[in-house]
Amino acid sequence: MSEGDRDHRTARLTAAAAARTTSATARARRAITRLHNTGQPVTFVAVAQAADVSTSFLYKHLQLRQEIDAKRGTATAGTERSTAASVESLRTKLATAIDRNRQLTELLEQLRTENEALRSRLLELGTRPPAAQEIRRGEPADKPTATGPQQPR
Incomplete structure (x- = not known):
């Protein structure tokens, strides 16, 4: 395998991983909003199940973690x-x-x-x-x- 071929494959894998992360983040944000608007408890487990992501993914991403913590325990009208x-x-x-x-x-x-x-x-x-x-x-x-x-x- 040549050096150029390896770099090309690595770039493709990196791009695919970034796309998966972006998609998972978007699903998690939608799940947080949907759970909050329907009056369901917003917890890491509930968001993970609704967004089809792992709880560790949610804990690792600081912004998602903050959003969940902010909506946790709050209720809609x-x-x-x-x-x-x-x-x-x-x-x-x-x-x-x-x-x-x-x-x-x-x-x-x-x-x-x-x-x-x-x-x-x-x-x-x-x-x-x-x-x-x-x-x-x-x-x-x-x-x-x-x-x-x-x-x-």
Whole structure:
């Protein structure tokens, strides 16, 4: 390979690299503007994904880095309105959740009371003499139950 051929190839590669850098820089600037105008967070990762560049590319280029830092954490006017709407929406959801929680607490207390009454009734039935329980069920007093034979009386 001759010296002139090498210089020519190097110049072409340098020009191609400069063109890629210019294109990537333009894509990154458009991505920063688009993210900012749509109210999306302007972060290095978001810009890199939107512009199809690497985050290291953004960190290495001082101007892009400054643009991202400047737009980071700032919101457009539309975003402030949507934030206010979402705060109101969250308050409504919270009020609904509190009301539902109150209803469920009342229901739980009602079910606990009912459960206690039923347990008391079962204990009452369990303390009666076995003959009274069997007669009540319509079974003969001397027939063994599923729990085992009856004790002699």
